Amino acid sequence: MKNSIPSDSKQKYVFSGIAVVLGILSAIAPIWPAGDVAPRVGGLLVIAGILELLHSFRRSSDEERKSAWFGAAITLIFAVLLINATNFVGTALIILIALSFLIDGIRYGIEAVKNYRREANATFEILAMIGNLSVVAIILLTKDFGFDWTIALTGAWRIIGTAISIFHAKEGRSETSGIDVVESLELPDIPSVNSSVKKIQEEERVRYPFDKTWIIVFLVLLFIIHLGRMGLDKTALGILSPGVALFGDVVVALIITFGIISPLRAVFKKITNPIIRRLWIWVDKVPEEQRKKFGLRRIVNSYLERRLRTSIRLRNAGYSFRSAFMTGMQTGLPYAAMLAAIIPVFGMSWYFDTENWAAGIWDNWAASRTDEWRMAITRSAGETPGPNAFRIIPDSVNNSSDFSFIIIGDPGEGDASQLCLKDQIQIVSEKPDVRFILISSDIVYPSGEMKDYETKFWLPMKGVYKPVYAIPGNHDWYDALNGFTATFFEPKAAHDAILARINKDLKFTSTTENHIKELIKEAQRLRTNYGVPTGFQKSPYFQIQTDKFALITVETGVTRRIDDDQLAWLKQALEAAKGKYVMVVVGHPFYAIGEYQGSLNKDFQAIHQLLRDYKVNLVMGGDTHDLEYYVERGFGNDPGSVMHHFVNGGGGAYLSIGAAMKPRDEMPEKEWAHYPATEPLIKKIEDNNSILKAPAWYWTKKLNGWPFTAEFLSAAFDYNTSPFFQSFFEVKVEPSKGVIRFIPYGVNGQLHWKDIETSGNIMPGDKSAESAIEWVFPLTGN
Structure with a gap:
């Protein structure tokens, strides 16, 4: 049954030629300019898969079309795996890639046997089988050669195979389908x-x-x-x-x-x-x-x-x-x-609401431009380089008096997960000693646009009358930081910063001079109407320092990196903070979801090492949506060295479940804690799960989401119903007592030791499960 007429087309030559070029680009992906290799190769594979899919409709028989669809599906699956490489556990990604080639090799082997039995030519199928199976050998041989090169070479092999498949295919055109x-x-x-x-x-x-x-x-x-x-x-x-x-x-x-x-x-x-x-x-x-x-x-x-x-x-x-x-x-x-x-x-859903899919597109776009934009923005401020650059001096914060401040991480979904903390933030912010509020990471979801600020920042923060500062998260960069800049920068600094960013993009942007003025005007209108004080910054990162305490923010953009200008500034700020208690608020945490995150890329690990070298006391990061605590000890050549790490990203977004689902014996450090605790979190999820989510929940609970992580599946179990487990921190700097206190709050007030899961060795001996939590440290430098 073949209802096609043999034909030839230029399409096969064009498509196979394009695929060859894509294969070459994949092979040299590790030597491209800065960027992650896996998503790059994944993008090339997407194009190759689409080429094979489009060409499949020109194949001469139903059997050949199905073969092309199967091949395109494997290529696209390979692409999706690479694009989401950071969400896989250990070697799971490599195993799945090898498995995809093994399956395709077996498929070609079966087709070769069929051709042999009907006395047809099976040369192509045999070569394709050998080619696919050889990739498995390449993976084994290059496992010590480096992950990036393994990905690049296997991706190139797959794409070149697609080119050969397209070139070899017999084409035809359909005459009828009814028969x-x-x-x-x-x-x-x-x-x-x-x-x-x-x-x-x-x-x-x-x-x-x-x-x-x-x-x-x-x-x-x-x-x-x-x-x-x-x-x-x-x-x-x-x-x-x-x-x-x-x-x-x-x-x-x-x-x-x-x-x-x-x-x-x-x-x-x-x-x-x-x-x-x-x-x-x-x-x-x-x-x-x-x-x-x-x-x-x-x-x-x-x-x-x-x-x-x-x-x-x-x-x-x-x-x-x-x-x-x-x-x-x-x-x-x-x-x-x-x-x-x-x-x-x-409520908000990252997986099933296509209105949030755009954020994934803007993520890739912003990732390639963030460092350039950030340098253009900070240089436009005209700040004199030195230890006092981008320094903010809040009212009543001085060298002698006690003061406190609030830190809220990742608040901006604008739904019940954010509003459930509104009253507690207001109550704590009204304390006399609270001088300012700092929002760290992802102020507004999904793309940081000004049109979302009223419902996702101003309205939830209404009733807060202390100055509000912020450092952006990856989502805030998706509109080139326009909404963030207009809201948190001084008006003139905001204008100059956005204009500098436009010029850096060679004015290839829809943001015009009039639009800049509209953004700043809108920010001022909302600031006036809601009475929330903002507009004090000149940069997406800044520092606050007294004689005994230094708060330094590090803005890590989309890809957990900082530019050369920020690196030079950070070193100067750390140098000026020597001998003080140094707290660094970073866009992305070094420890999160029960894993060490520093190894995600070399630049991020270098930032961590820099903070170790300067003996920073404590690092607090957002991005991951819960509360976590880890004690890092014995790094470098100093067995007595210690650095405390907090994840503070539970300020108003869907809840991360990675740490809560992590087996206790797999935690990255011996001293740890996380909120919510595992048992109440599981109870909430199981109380709300429908039968449709039962397989996904079994996969997450029993298999920890392998080959992904439980964290990757968090959004699938996002329920905007009580009980809520969102949180934020009050930090009390007390020179009069020589201590600094980190006090976590939940939706019903200060958290207690019974509310959190711990390693069993971090609660002070004079406290009980009913005691309110305070992490208290000496206000001295390391």
């Missing part, structure tokens, strides 16, 4: 079937323009809905974000059609085909014109035609990309629209 479907049913040549096929094909031809129209209208309405919910702020980001959400809806529709409905239908079809054949024969016994108007045969015939129509549509989808797209939209778009309508009702 294919009839033959697949193994029906005799009967009038009922033949007339139904002709009628359906003619109806499909006639209704195509109408289907095309309603799909376009549906997509336009979805775009308008996304635009209305996400807001329009007259920037490229304001238009592109709803566009990405719409693209996400299309992807979801295609996944529903070809990933869920089609496989289920294929299984059902396989089981019921014998019955369907008998029903067709039974219906055909009475000519159509002799059937009763409301008789059983007419009803059965209607069902059979509906089933036949679906089969023809799905078979058509295998012959052209346009047909595949139309079939996917006809079947899956209504379901995707339903999901788009109801998902936001249940």
Whole structure:
């Protein structure tokens, strides 16, 4: 059964040529300019997979099309694995990559055997099998050569294999799909079937323009809905974000059609085909014109035609990309629209709400530009280099008096997870000794845009009348830091900073002079209306120092790196802080989710080493959405060295579960604590889980999410219902007593030792489980 005519096209040469170039780029990915290799190679694999998928519709037979789809699927899975490389446990990523090549090698081996049995040429299949299996050998041989080169070479091998597959493929063009479907049913040549096929094909031809129209209208309405919910702020980001959400809806529709409905239908079809054949024969016994108007045969015939129509549509989808797209939209778009309508009702979701998918796009964009932007922004301030650069002096913070301040990490979802802390933040901020509030990391989700600041910053902070400072997180960089800069910088500094960033981008941006003025004007309007004091900074990082205490912030952007200017500034600030108690607030923590994070990249590890070299007392980071504590001892050449680490990211986003799900004996240090404790967290999740999430929860709870981490799956169990486990810190600097206190708060006030999970060796001997938690340290330098 082959309903195709041999043909040749320029497409195969163009596509295979592009794939060869992609393969070369993958092979040299480790020597590209600064950046992570895995996501780069993953992006190249995405393009290669799409090329093979598009070319599959030109293949000459159903068997060749299926082979191309399978190959493209493996390539795209490989790409997704690499793009999410940081979410895998240990060697799990390498194991899965090797497994994908092994599966593809076995597939080609099976095809080679089939060709041999029917006395067809099997040379290509044998070579493809050898090529795929050889990748497994490459992985084993290069395991000590370095992760980056292993990824680069295996990615290149896969892409070059795709190029060869496209070049080798036999092409053709479809003439009919109805006959294919009839033959697949193994029906005799009967009038009922033949007339139904002709009628359906003619109806499909006639209704195509109408289907095309309603799909376009549906997509336009979805775009308008996304635009209305996400807001329009007259920037490229304001238009592109709803566009990405719409693209996400299309992807979801295609996944529903070809990933869920089609496989289920294929299984059902396989089981019921014998019955369907008998029903067709039974219906055909009475000519159509002799059937009763409301008789059983007419009803059965209607069902059979509906089933036949679906089969023809799905078979058509295998012959052209346009047909595949139309079939996917006809079947899956209504379901995707339903999901788009109801998902936001249940709170913020990173996985299922396509309106948040744009953040992933902007993450890659901002990652490549953050260091350049940051240097342009800080240089525009005209700050004189030196130990006092970017120094803030809050009112009543001096060398002799006691004072305290609040630190809130990752607050900006704007839903119940943020608002549940609102009253406690207000209560603590009203204490006389509280001089300021510091927000560390991810002020506004999902993309740090000014249009989201009112509901996700100003409204939750209403009632706070102490100065508010901030350091941005990765999400705040997704709009090039415009919203953050307008809100937290001095007005003139904000104007100069945004303008400098524009010039750094060679004015290739939608941000104009008028838009800069609008941003600053809007920030001032909100500042006035809500009465929350902001606008004191000139930089995304700063320092506050007294004679005995130094608070130094380190802004690590999207990729856990700092630029050369910030590095020079940081060294000067640390030098000036020698002999003092030094607290560093960093955008990303060095310890989180029960793991050491410093090894994620060399630059981040270098920052950690710098802080060790200067004997920093304590480091506090956000980004991970919970409260964690670790004691690092005996680093460097000093067995008595100690550095305390806090994760303080539970200020108002979905809860991270990585630390709570980590086995106690796998914690990175011997002294640790985390909030929430494991038992109450598990109880909340299990009380809210539906039966649909039971498999994912079993996978997370029993297998710790392998090959991913439990943390990677956190957002799947985000329930904005009580009990809430969000938190923040009050830090009390008391020169009069020679101590500094770190006091954690939850939604009902100060946390107690019974609320948190610990290693069993950090609670002071004079405290009990009912005692309120205070970490108290001498106010002296290391």
